[in-house]
Amino acid sequence: MKIVTTVQRLCFALGLAALVPCALALEIPGNPPAKDILDQQVTIGARSLVLPEGRWTYIAQAQWTTSQGPPPRSPVYAAYAMDVQNGRMRSGIVLEMPSRTTLGADWKAERCNSHNPQYSEDFGSTLALPECLQIFKRTGHLLGIQADFYAQAQQWVQAKSVRLPGPVYEVVYTKYAHNDYGRIRVFVPAQSMDNDEEMLAWAKQLPDALRSLMEKRDTSAKLPMLPPLPAEAVVDTTAVLPLASGAAPMIVPYTASGFAKVDDIDALPFKTETVRKIYRQWLDLPLPRAFAFSSEKVIATAGLDPADVTEPADPSDRALARCRRISKTPCQLYAVDNVVVWVKPADAPAP
Incomplete structure (x- = not known):
C-alpha cells in the first residue's frame, strides 16, 4: 500500500512539473x-x-x-x-x-x-x-x-x-x-x-x-x-540626473522630429488663437520646458521645481502627468526645450 501511495505521489509531482511550461x-x-x-x-x-x-x-x-x-x-x-x-x-x-x-x-x-x-x-x-x-x-x-x-x-x-x-x-x-x-x-x-x-x-x-x-x-x-541601449540612454529621466558640486541641473535631451521649428507658430496642430497664445507664452519660458497636448487639452510646463513636490521634476514628465490627469484621450509631447518632438501621422488629420 505504501509503495502504491509513493508512486501516486511521484506521478502527481511529475504531472505538476509537466504543467509548469x-x-x-x-x-x-x-x-x-x-x-x-x-x-x-x-x-x-x-x-x-x-x-x-x-x-x-x-x-x-x-x-x-x-x-x-x-x-x-x-x-x-x-x-x-x-x-x-x-x-x-x-x-x-x-x-x-x-x-x-x-x-x-x-x-x-x-x-x-x-x-x-x-x-x-x-x-x-x-x-x-x-x-x-x-x-x-x-x-x-x-x-x-x-x-x-x-x-x-x-x-x-x-x-x-x-x-x-x-x-x-x-x-x-x-x-x-x-x-x-x-x-x-x-x-x-x-x-x-x-x-x-x-x-x-x-x-x-x-x-x-x-x-x-x-x-x-x-x-x-x-x-x-x-x-x-547605451548607458546614457537607459538613465531613468523621470528624475533629474545627479549633479556634480556646483553644476547646473542636466536632463537627457530629446531629439527633434523634423516636423517643424520650435518657433513656427503656424505649424501648431491646433488652429485656435487661445492655443497659439499659450504656446507663445511657453516660448518665453526658461529652459528646461515642455509642451504637451491631447485632443482636449494643452499643457505648458517649465523649470525643475514644481510647486507640488509630488510631481516629476522633469518638465516633460510633469506636462504628460498633468495632461493625463485631466484628459480622457491620449497625451503627447509636442515640444521639449528648443525642439519639436511630435510626429504627425501620415494618414491621420491633425488634432
Missing part, C-alpha cells in the same frame, strides 16, 4: 494583453518565437483571417511584445502568423510593397511566394494618432509611463510559403546602433534565423540578440 507559455490566441512574457516565447498556433533576453511584455493583439486559399479561412494573429528596461523601451517586436495551415493558399496579392525603405532585398523570390527584408528609419514610434492595434500599444506605454526612444529603426522580414507565412517587425532605438551599417548587419541575420519558422518547417526559432 504550459502555465508560463504565452499563447497569443488564448491570452489577451497585457501579460509579462515569463518564458521569453511568443506562440501562435504550433509555432513559437523565442525572444532575446529582456523584460518582455505582451501589450497588443490584432486578429483577422487570411485573404487567400479556399474556405475555411485561417485566423491570423498579430502580437506586439515590448522589452522595457529602466522605464525605457529597449526594443519591440510585432509577430504576425496564421494560427493554422491554409491549404492551397496563393499569396499573389500579398506583396512586400511598403514604400521608401532605407534598404530592401527580395532574395530573388517569386510573385507567388514572396520573401523580403526591409529597413525603415522612423523619426519616432507610437507617436501621434494610432490605428486600433498600435493604439493598444500606445495606451499601455502611456499607462506605464514608458519613455520612448525617439528615432527608431523598423526592420520588417516577411516570408510566404505554399501553405503558411510569417511576418515580423522589429523596432530598435537608433541609439542602440552606431550607424546604419550596424543595423543592416543585424537585420541580415533574420532570413536564416526565421525562414524555416515562417515556412513551418520548424515550429520554433530564436530572434537574434539585440544590442543594449
Whole structure:
C-alpha cells in the first residue's frame, strides 16, 4: 500500500512539473494583453518565437483571417511584445502568423510593397511566394494618432509611463510559403546602433534565423540578440540626473522630429488663437520646458521645481502627468526645450 501511495505521489509531482511550461507559455490566441512574457516565447498556433533576453511584455493583439486559399479561412494573429528596461523601451517586436495551415493558399496579392525603405532585398523570390527584408528609419514610434492595434500599444506605454526612444529603426522580414507565412517587425532605438551599417548587419541575420519558422518547417526559432541601449540612454529621466558640486541641473535631451521649428507658430496642430497664445507664452519660458497636448487639452510646463513636490521634476514628465490627469484621450509631447518632438501621422488629420 505504501509503495502504491509513493508512486501516486511521484506521478502527481511529475504531472505538476509537466504543467509548469504550459502555465508560463504565452499563447497569443488564448491570452489577451497585457501579460509579462515569463518564458521569453511568443506562440501562435504550433509555432513559437523565442525572444532575446529582456523584460518582455505582451501589450497588443490584432486578429483577422487570411485573404487567400479556399474556405475555411485561417485566423491570423498579430502580437506586439515590448522589452522595457529602466522605464525605457529597449526594443519591440510585432509577430504576425496564421494560427493554422491554409491549404492551397496563393499569396499573389500579398506583396512586400511598403514604400521608401532605407534598404530592401527580395532574395530573388517569386510573385507567388514572396520573401523580403526591409529597413525603415522612423523619426519616432507610437507617436501621434494610432490605428486600433498600435493604439493598444500606445495606451499601455502611456499607462506605464514608458519613455520612448525617439528615432527608431523598423526592420520588417516577411516570408510566404505554399501553405503558411510569417511576418515580423522589429523596432530598435537608433541609439542602440552606431550607424546604419550596424543595423543592416543585424537585420541580415533574420532570413536564416526565421525562414524555416515562417515556412513551418520548424515550429520554433530564436530572434537574434539585440544590442543594449547605451548607458546614457537607459538613465531613468523621470528624475533629474545627479549633479556634480556646483553644476547646473542636466536632463537627457530629446531629439527633434523634423516636423517643424520650435518657433513656427503656424505649424501648431491646433488652429485656435487661445492655443497659439499659450504656446507663445511657453516660448518665453526658461529652459528646461515642455509642451504637451491631447485632443482636449494643452499643457505648458517649465523649470525643475514644481510647486507640488509630488510631481516629476522633469518638465516633460510633469506636462504628460498633468495632461493625463485631466484628459480622457491620449497625451503627447509636442515640444521639449528648443525642439519639436511630435510626429504627425501620415494618414491621420491633425488634432
